[in-house]
Amino acid sequence: MMDRQEQIEILLDHYENPRHRHALDPHDVQMPGGNPGCGDVITIYLNVSEEGTTIADVSFEGEGCTISQAGASILLELIHDEGWTVEDVVNLDYNVMMDILGTDIVKTRPKCATLALGTLKAAIKKYHRDRMKEEAGLLDDLEEVNEQYGIVTGDEAGKQS
Numbered sequence: 001m002m003d004r005q006e007q008i009e010i011l012l013d014h015y016e017n018p019r020h021r022h023a024l025d026p027h028d029v030q031m032p033g034g035n036p037g038c039g040d041v042i043t044i045y046l047n048v049s050e051e052g053t054t055i056a057d058v059s060f061e062g063e064g065c066t067i068s069q070a071g072a073s074i075l076l077e078l079i080h081d082e083g084w085t086v087e088d089v090v091n092l093d094y095n096v097m098m099d100i101l102g103t104d105i106v107k108t109r110p111k112c113a114t115l116a117l118g119t120l121k122a123a124i125k126k127y128h129r130d131r132m133k134e135e136a137g138l139l140d141d142l143e144e145v146n147e148q149y150g151i152v153t154g155d156e157a158g159k160q161s
């Protein structure tokens with residue numbers, strides 16, 4: 001178990017030497033996330049692997065308080081070093097994120113501590129939405145094609161003409 005002082009030093013080190021802090025181009029998703037209480041914003045850049053399950057690359061840019069910026073750097077370092085999947089991020093609980101940073105130190109600043117995670121989750125959601133739209137686009141002319149084959153779907157199915 002790390003003591004409080006060690007945990008503070010890790011936070012300060014990540015704040016002063018942020019990991020993965022740069023834009024990512026090209027990217028699948030660019031997602032800004034803010035804390036309206038203070039005006040701090042971080043932007044997450046995300047690339048997902050071809051098959052949609054692993055995080056190929058993730059980075060951030062931002063200005064803000066120590067905890068929000070160090071939190072982003074620590075989270076992204078974990079994801080890179082441990083090769084997290086998209087599902088790992090989706091399933092990461094906000095309380096666990098606070099634990100990673102040291103609940104003791106960040107408990108009065110939950111918005112700062114979870115800003116990066118919440119923004120990354122939003123980026124993943126957008127990735128899924130974009131992909132679904134794209135896949136739906138491939139089916140744009142489905143009704144037309146089905147009609148040619150005499151296939152009827154939905155409420156009209158099973159009715160005899």
Ligand code: FES
Nearest residue numbers: 038040065068112
């Ligand atoms: Fe703005 Fe922490 S004070 S995110």
